Amino acid sequence: MTSTNPHPHGQMTYGLLFDVTDDVSRDHDDRLPPLSEHLVRVADSKDTFVGHPVEPDLRRVNAREAARHILACTDLAHVHYDDPLQALALLDPLPRDNRLRLLRAATERSWMPYPTARPRPRAVSGCPCPCTSGDFCGGCGHAGCGGR
Structure with a gap:
């Protein structure tokens, strides 16, 4: 299976x-x-x-x-x-x-739930980019951005 x-x-x-x-x-x-x-x-x-x-x-x-x-x-x-x-x-x-x-x-x-991918939280506060939820934003220049 x-x-x-x-x-x-x-x-x-x-x-x-x-x-x-x-x-x-x-x-x-x-x-x-x-x-x-x-x-x-x-x-x-x-x-x-x-x-x-x-x-x-x-x-x-x-x-x-x-x-x-x-x-x-x-x-x-x-x-x-x-x-x-x-x-x-x-x-x-x-x-x-x-x-x-x-x-x-x-x-x-x-009960064994299906595993789900969880985004890693970022330490960026106030940034509207996807980098705040663990996604790649392309580099917004904010300190701690995951896109750097």
């Missing part, structure tokens, strides 16, 4: 957790499916990400990563487990509202 985002898997995991959280928040039935099955089902439904195909193996990686985020938001973070999806079975008895709070916390924990 080619992307300009240095954290594409993190973004995919966030999207997966967001969608599962949305499903649980809209489903008012107290008989929710097992959390691992829910994650895998939603992950398997995501065959593209930002217009790029997502291989089935990567979908499973994202489901496991989402499970790790969920487990990290619990008292089970210190428990050893071979497969984080299997460890989620310990959380299946949780009531719907508790599961929803846990999913929201995991979704927030997994």
Whole structure:
């Protein structure tokens, strides 16, 4: 998968957790499916990400990563487990509202914003040139101008 985002898997995991959280928040039935099955089902439904195909193996990686985020938001973070999806079975008895709070916390924990370039602030005060925001103005002659 080619992307300009240095954290594409993190973004995919966030999207997966967001969608599962949305499903649980809209489903008012107290008989929710097992959390691992829910994650895998939603992950398997995501065959593209930002217009790029997502291989089935990567979908499973994202489901496991989402499970790790969920487990990290619990008292089970210190428990050893071979497969984080299997460890989620310990959380299946949780009531719907508790599961929803846990999913929201995991979704927030997994958020990785796209990096943005920030201009370096310049020490020039009062200069209307772009050099005051870190851009090149061509050299305005003011002391500290980035265009010199």
